[in-house]
Amino acid sequence: MRRFVLIAIPYVWLLALFLVPFAIVLKIALSDAAVARPPYFPQFDWAEGIAAFIAELDFENFVWLTEDDLYWKAYLSSLKIAVISTFFTLLAGYPIAYGMARAPEEWRPTLMMLVILPFWTSFLIRVYAWMGILSNEGFLNQFLMWIGVISEPLTILNTNSAVYIGIVYTYLPFMILPVYSALERLDGSLIEAAEDLGCSRLTAFWLVTIPLSKTGIIAGSFLVFIPVLGEFVIPSLLGGSDTLMIGKVLWEEFFSNRDWPVASAVAVVLLLLLVIPIVLFQRNQQKQQEAEQ
């Protein structure tokens, strides 16, 4: 009996506040626009029954998503931004993780703390910090003009480049930590062996270090890719009006256009897009756990 209560408390909580809300999103995504005439939404009519619901069922909101090319472009451009920024985050994060793993042992806790610190600092503030740096009269332009690389300020804020910089900056710890933990476990004698056997440093790195840190690279990449796909704050603060990302489209569809059925349909499609990377991520984590045991 006690055990039943213990299981029931978190179970019922999650059913009521995670699963049921998601079922509602699905229902609204499949309902007619008229049903959800903004800003009100009628009470749920469970009495109607499932038969009536299926009879009314249509996919017009999803058809609408395919017809209006705004949504297409937003999904594609979110995917593109997520892929490219994940790549750059890896490019920036790998050398840092590598340097940390090769640093003297007594430094490592401090270095680790320095990576974790930004992670605990408000996301919003870290994105905001870049607004003052990237603007036309911002520090980056001041600096570049001062050293004489450019004579006219570059327009970076409110473009996709600013979005990339913001993503790499805020998600860097998510990449560094898993790569670092993979590299730290790596047995240094394997690299020495490769070098003894005639590999150059670079070949040894490419043939030994990279493959052995693969699980960390994969874990870090998914930890960046998955949340970036639905990102809202970075494109709306650093991006321009032409920066299309699906999280921003969903937000505007909901708050500005008040079109709830379409916003819900956007959410459902976004989730379908995420299913594949999430499943792959979980497989990678399982493999890693098995390897550790």
Next chain:
Amino acid sequence: MNRMSWFNAVSLTLGFAFLYIPMVILVIFSFNESKLVTVWAGFSTKWYGELMQNEAFLNAAWVTIKVAVFSSTMATVLGTIAAYVLVRGGRFMGRTLFSGMIYAPLVMPEVITGLSLLLLFIGIGLDRGVFTIVLAHTTFSMCYVSVVVSSRLVTFDRSLEEAALDLGCSPAEAFRLVTLPIIAPAVISGWLLAFTLSLDDLVIASFTSGPSATTLPIKIFSAVRLGVSPEINALSTIMISIVTVGVITASLVTKHQVARQKREEQAAERA
């Protein structure tokens, strides 16, 4: 390998410069005399003074702290129970669904979580305000707490609990006297994580709050959309300092504990 190669030294220096320079600039310019955030005009703390007079920000800060305290405490209780059930509960009906519901919110985009909770609250006719934000934050942060706590539960020696039961403890006593003290560090870090997640959250709070409750991130976001302002720099500086002090204290405490544990182990070995 104790010698740092120049490549590693350069990549660490550049990497940490990239991570920290934006925040350092932010902090420096919170002490700027001028309203222009990018031009230095002399040292001043006037923006801190103005911030302290700004009632809208102070109210929002108060709402945020209330939400964070309530939601992280509830999330810690629920998340610890969930972790215990997952690790020690054995088989029960719907276990797969349960663990799925624990892990899914961790990877769910915030816009979807926010939207779905808002539709639920409207569907059942709940007025949006502090209470609904607390419900929303509790739901997603309990999942983080349960991941942190269950990773500790998995590694701990079950025979300790069994010994307590054999010696006549009731299961509740065994949990309170044996299990809880051992998992306490994980429970505390779970609470801290839940607290920070709640303090930080903009997207889910925007969906689930009503006109009566504005949290600090919502307030900051709407101010920042209009551009940079020294007042926001001052506010950011305060928040960054609190986090820095917190993280440094936490890491010193952990270091101290690890050292003590090592000493005790050595003492036990000698004995």
